[in-house]
Amino acid sequence: xxxxxxxxxDDLEKGPWPSFVTEMKKAAKTNEMANDALGHLEKxxxxxxxxxxxxxxxxxxxxxxxxxxxYSEIGNEFPGVAHFHTVRINQPSAFFYTSKxxxxxxxxxxxxxxxxxxxxxxTGDLVLLGTKTEALEPIFAEYSSRGWDLGGSxxxxxxxxxxxxxxxxxWSNYDTLDLTYNLTQEFQDELHRPTFSYKFKIKSSGCxxxxxxxxxxxxxxxxxxWKGKIAVDQAEVKNYAKSMDINSEVVSMCPTQCMSYxxxxxxxxxxxxxxxxxxxxxxxxxLRPTGxxxxxxxxxSKAPIxxxxxxxxxxxxxxxxxxxxxxxKDLIRKIWDWWDExxxxxxxxxxxxxxxxxxxxxxxxxxxxxxxxxxxxxxxPFMFYTDADIASYKxxxxxxKKTGKYRF
Amino acid sequence: MALPQRQTDVGPPHFKQFLPPVIxxxxxxxxxxxxxxxxxxxxxxxxGDKLWTVRVASPRILSTATIRELCDVADxxxxxxxxFTTRNNVEFLVSDEKKLEPLRKELKDRNFKMGGIGAGITNxxxxxxxxxxxxACTDASGLVKSMMDELFEYFxxxxxxxxxxxxxxxxxxxxxxxxxxxxxxxxxxxxxxxxKHEDFKNMCELPTVIGSCPTRAISPDPATKSVKIKEEKCMxxxxxxxVCPPISIKDPERDGVAIVVGGKINSLRTNPKFSKLVIxxxxxxxxxxxxxxxxxxxxxxxxxxxxxxxxxxxxxIERIGWExxxxxxxxxxxxxxxxxxxxxxxxxxxxxxxxx
Numbered sequence: 001x002x003x004x005x006x007x008x009x010d011d012l013e014k015g016p017w018p019s020f021v022t023e024m025k026k027a028a029k030t031n032e033m034a035n036d037a038l039g040h041l042e043k044x045x046x047x048x049x050x051x052x053x054x055x056x057x058x059x060x061x062x063x064x065x066x067x068x069x070x071y072s073e074i075g076n077e078f079p080g081v082a083h084f085h086t087v088r089i090n091q092p093s094a095f096f097y098t099s100k101x102x103x104x105x106x107x108x109x110x111x112x113x114x115x116x117x118x119x120x121x122x123t124g125d126l127v128l129l130g131t132k133t134e135a136l137e138p139i140f141a142e143y144s145s146r147g148w149d150l151g152g153s154x155x156x157x158x159x160x161x162x163x164x165x166x167x168x169x170x171w172s173n174y175d176t177l178d179l180t181y182n183l184t185q186e187f188q189d190e191l192h193r194p195t196f197s198y199k200f201k202i203k204s205s206g207c208x209x210x211x212x213x214x215x216x217x218x219x220x221x222x223x224x225x226w227k228g229k230i231a232v233d234q235a236e237v238k239n240y241a242k243s244m245d246i247n248s249e250v251v252s253m254c255p256t257q258c259m260s261y262x263x264x265x266x267x268x269x270x271x272x273x274x275x276x277x278x279x280x281x282x283x284x285x286x287l288r289p290t291g292x293x294x295x296x297x298x299x300x301s302k303a304p305i306x307x308x309x310x311x312x313x314x315x316x317x318x319x320x321x322x323x324x325x326x327x328x329k330d331l332i333r334k335i336w337d338w339w340d341e342x343x344x345x346x347x348x349x350x351x352x353x354x355x356x357x358x359x360x361x362x363x364x365x366x367x368x369x370x371x372x373x374x375x376x377x378x379x380x381p382f383m384f385y386t387d388a389d390i391a392s393y394k395x396x397x398x399x400x401k402k403t404g405k406y407r408f
Numbered sequence: 409m410a411l412p413q414r415q416t417d418v419g420p421p422h423f424k425q426f427l428p429p430v431i432x433x434x435x436x437x438x439x440x441x442x443x444x445x446x447x448x449x450x451x452x453x454x455x456g457d458k459l460w461t462v463r464v465a466s467p468r469i470l471s472t473a474t475i476r477e478l479c480d481v482a483d484x485x486x487x488x489x490x491x492f493t494t495r496n497n498v499e500f501l502v503s504d505e506k507k508l509e510p511l512r513k514e515l516k517d518r519n520f521k522m523g524g525i526g527a528g529i530t531n532x533x534x535x536x537x538x539x540x541x542x543x544a545c546t547d548a549s550g551l552v553k554s555m556m557d558e559l560f561e562y563f564x565x566x567x568x569x570x571x572x573x574x575x576x577x578x579x580x581x582x583x584x585x586x587x588x589x590x591x592x593x594x595x596x597x598x599x600x601x602x603x604k605h606e607d608f609k610n611m612c613e614l615p616t617v618i619g620s621c622p623t624r625a626i627s628p629d630p631a632t633k634s635v636k637i638k639e640e641k642c643m644x645x646x647x648x649x650x651v652c653p654p655i656s657i658k659d660p661e662r663d664g665v666a667i668v669v670g671g672k673i674n675s676l677r678t679n680p681k682f683s684k685l686v687i688x689x690x691x692x693x694x695x696x697x698x699x700x701x702x703x704x705x706x707x708x709x710x711x712x713x714x715x716x717x718x719x720x721x722x723x724x725i726e727r728i729g730w731e732x733x734x735x736x737x738x739x740x741x742x743x744x745x746x747x748x749x750x751x752x753x754x755x756x757x758x759x760x761x762x763x764x
Contacts, residue, residue: 008695012550015557016564018521020467020539020549027471034471037539044538044547045694048660052542054653062416070540086540090419096426099479099488106472115472119492122533122583129469129540138411145412147421163494166436167427168451168459168501175436177423188417208675212494213533215680216588216673223675253677253718278676282718285440303582305647307622308750311588311680345616346651 001032004039008046027115033130034114036080040072058085058133060140063192066150067136083132084114087139088125088151090184090191093177094164095120108142123201124161125151149188155346156194160184162204163211170284171277172206173224173293174321180204182325187332196336197343197352204295208277214298214312219349220332221298221312222321228291229270230279236286237266250279294320297328299335300350310350315362317372331365338364359384428489430459430503446565447522448512460502462511464520465531465556465563468496469539469549477518485511495531497524521563527570529562529708534576535583543646544578545663546595546692551576554696555593558705569715569724572708573672580645588671590721591704592683595692597644598662600637604654608634612652620647622749643749664691666744667703670722681722686734688744710737729763 012021024041027034044050056069068086075082089105105126109115114130121127131139140150151159160183163169165176183202184191190200203214206224214221240246246261258272259279266286268279280287297319298312319328335349338361343352353361362369400406424432434453441451451459478498482490485507491499500515502508515522524530532555535541537548555574562568575589579597586592617635618626625641626648637648649657667690671683686707690699707721714736715724725733734741747755 009550011695012553015553016521016560017553017556018465018467019553020469021553023467023469023471023474026473041539041547045550048663048692048694049658050538050542050544052540052544054542054650070542084540092420092426093423095492095494096423097490097492098426099482099490101421101426102475103479106475110472117470117472117475118468119466119470119475119496119498120468122535124494137414141411141414144415144418147418149416149418149420161494164491166438167423167431168438168461170438170440170451172436181420181423185419188419192417210674210680213588213673215675249717255677276675276677278718281676303577303587304580305582305622305645306620309582309587309682311682344619346620 001028001035002039004035004042006038006042009038009042024116031110031115033080033084033132034116036078037084037114037116037130040074040078040081043074043077052084058136060136060150063150064194065153065156065192068153070130081130084130085133085136087113087128087131087136088121088153088159089128089143090149090151090159091120091124091126091161093162093180094167095124096167104146105143105148108139112139112142123151123158125159150192152191152199154194155196155198156192156200157187157190157196158199158201159191160202160204161212163206163209165204165206169206170288171209171224171280173226173289174204174206174295176204176206176222176224178323179222179321179325179328182323183329183332186329190336197339198346198348200336200339200349202332208275209281214301216301216311217303218301218312219299220335221301223296223298224293225275225296225318226289226291226293227318228289230268230273231288231290232266232268233286233288234265237261237283240283240286244282246283250282253278292320294318297331300348300353302348302350306346307351310354312350313353313358314373315365316367317370334365426489426491428459428487428501428503430457431501433457434459443526445522446525446528446563446567448508449525458503458505460505460508462500462502462508462515462522463493463524464498464500464515464522465524466492466496466498467549467553468531468534481511481514481518481520484514493531495524495533497531521560523563523565527567528565529556529559529568529572529574531563532556532574532576533586533589535578535581535586537576537578541578543581543650544595545597545658546578546593546665546697547694548576548578548595550695551593551665551697551700554698554701555704558701559708562708568708568712570718570720572711572721574704581650587668587682588673588680589683590669590671591707592668592671593665593700593704594668595663595665596689597646597657597659598664598689599644599657599659600639600642601644601646601649601655601657603634603637604656605629605632605634607654608632608652611654617648617652617655620651622647660692664689665697665700666690667700667707669707670725672720672722677718678723678726683722684730685745686737686739688742707737732763 051073053071058069112135116129118127162176162180165172201218202220203218204222258269297316301312532552534548572590575586575592577586625638629636649655667687668683
């Protein structure tokens with residue numbers, strides 16, 4: 001195996017933080033592809049430019065995604081990375097593994113690929129980094145026969161992902177792991193065979209802490225919440241008072257000012273609480289949500305490409321999420337139908353909602369307008385009235401004439 | 409040897425088979441948790457069962473050799489069970505308190521770095537960079553390594569007013585939630601792309617290329633059967649390059665990074681926010697990017713000495729005002745900080761009540 005001189009990236013083996021260069025070198029000891037990836041990267045560091053070509057179309061039979069084609073512009077110089085394709089493996093919900101399963105994944109990858117991985121990619125897939133075109137079908141046969149499948153790529157449903165949820169968190173308002181598994185199984189066709197205008201991401205967080213960053217980067221962001229009161233354990237409040245200033249650290253930081261503490265008792269006006277989670281995260285032994293559980297469905301978030309970043313907008317303020325999740329699945333299908341009808345190529349759903357208007361979207365998916373969907377009503381007087389809108393306002397006025405009572 | 413029979417559309421394996429028994433038993437029945445140090449915490453179930461989590465850093469790029477080492481540790485102390493976090497850390501799960509200290513000792517002896525829990529700096533969400541992406545204007549992994557070497561004490565032991573979420577994107581595509589981070593590095597191109605006109609008609613779709621431009625800088629050029637790019641309109645986003653290989657945008661001397669601050673994702677206290685631009689350009693200086701690292705460390709230190717307990721960077725800045733942020737940090741305010749893209753109306757000031 002060729003020995004590359006890599007003084008620049010060698011410097012990144014120093015220091016306390018674990019080094020990705022050390023990882024590449026570990027793989028390079030026995031693997032030609034990983035060895036050439038090292039030399040290739042050193043060249044990038046010396047010239048300050050990357051050498052990967054645009055992705056080519058490669059994949060496995062019957063699927064349109066899951067493999068990202070990657071070729072080097074300087075494959076002659078570094079033949080081990082002339083092809084260096086990525087294989088995305090759909091991770092288990094909340095990234096739980098056993099050593100047995102991961103060793104099996106490693107054994108197959110060492111046989112066919114570079115021995116390098118990402119645990120995990122940003123979307124959530126277990127990413128196998130770097131293999132050749134002829135290895136793709138064998139890799140797929142080895143993994144799929146053992147119960148693993150590819151993740152999404154391209155203009156398709158991307159691999160759904162979720163927070164740790166009820167598996168190890170007291171705050172989860174629905175079963176994020178089960179919902180993610182269930183939706184992934186339900187929409188296998190949409191995940192493996194790209195038929196959408198662009199990517200579509202679904203992410204599930206059990207509460208407003210949003211540990212999977214759903215609100216910032218998922219076309220459908222499912223954020224757990226509740227409708228009941230926050231139960232207060234006053235004895236535990238007293239314990240917290242020994243080590244923290246409850247008024248300055250909790251009460252005065254409450255965004256709705258719905259709490260008070262007089263040194264003896266913590267009172268919460270639950271009607272006014274907006275469920276932001278600050279008090280609960282500060283005093284988790286003393287405070288717990290109770291009553292009806294479910295989620296808020298928000299839609300549209302994405303990174304800047306093409307016309308600026310978006311955070312997801314509240315679409316359905318509350319939905320119950322229990323197996324088999326029929327209401328949510330039906331809604332997702334309606335959302336995709338409307339998107340499909342209205343989007344230009346490479347338009348995310350948030351951009352289409354912005355272009356066509358929230359009304360068009362809400363009507364298409366059968367959701368009523370509600371003040372929970374907005375920060376404030378419109379500021380300009382330019383608006384659409386349909387004949388049906390005016391007819392309904394007239395009908396309301398006719399009713400008022402009969403009853404002698406106004407309804408605004 | 410013959411290959412096994414492939415199957416399609418099986419989806420991921422069911423997660424239940426990977427849950428340790430203490431989690432299966434207490435699934436959905438956790439009562440509270442306590443952070444014991446930056447490196448470990450304990451969750452307590454309604455019935456009294458306890459689960460200790462020990463979190464260690466990972467560079468995200470892992471060799472199979474290291475994954476096997478993680479497996480060995482998990483076999484020895486955790487009956488083979490472990491998990492990863494959304495920010496690429498590894499978590500070992502222990503239900504028997506007697507195993508906790510031996511596990512922590514072995515991780516330390518093997519030079520794994522424990523930390524990342526609570527009000528400090530945890531692992532950095534980042535993209536592929538030069539390691540594996542065609543559009544990268546920098547290397548994400550190298551930047552992360554350089555930043556975290558310098559900020560390591562905040563991972564392992566030192567606390568801040570609240571957590572500081574860092575992220576690195578190697579281009580404005582921003583794979584990962586970079587745009588809502590406390591501090592993020594976003595690599596930028598700064599020059600108008602060039603077009604190899606002779607290849608255009610064979611490799612690109614004209615409407616797709618024109619449609620890819622957010623500022624309508626691209627128009628057809630019938631003379632060359634290609635496109636023209638209007639220099640004064642181009643903001644170098646690279647979207648045209650992504651859809652059309654004969655368009656070239658990489659430039660080793662001009663590609664660099666910008667720094668954005670003040671974003672957050674959760675809804676605690678205040679609503680989620682985007683990160684905002686404060687430093688528009690720093691040159692690429694591999695392998696260590698010293699100026700980028702110094703800028704981030706400086707912002708973290710100014711935040712640490714001025715913010716109130718539990719305030720995130722964005723909340724602190726909103727309380728004191730952006731004009732005060734620029735003064736406290738000494739960062740030059742430049743034209744790039746004033747939005748002239750989609751958010752101009754929302755971001756300009758409409759009152760005379762500001763600070764000097």
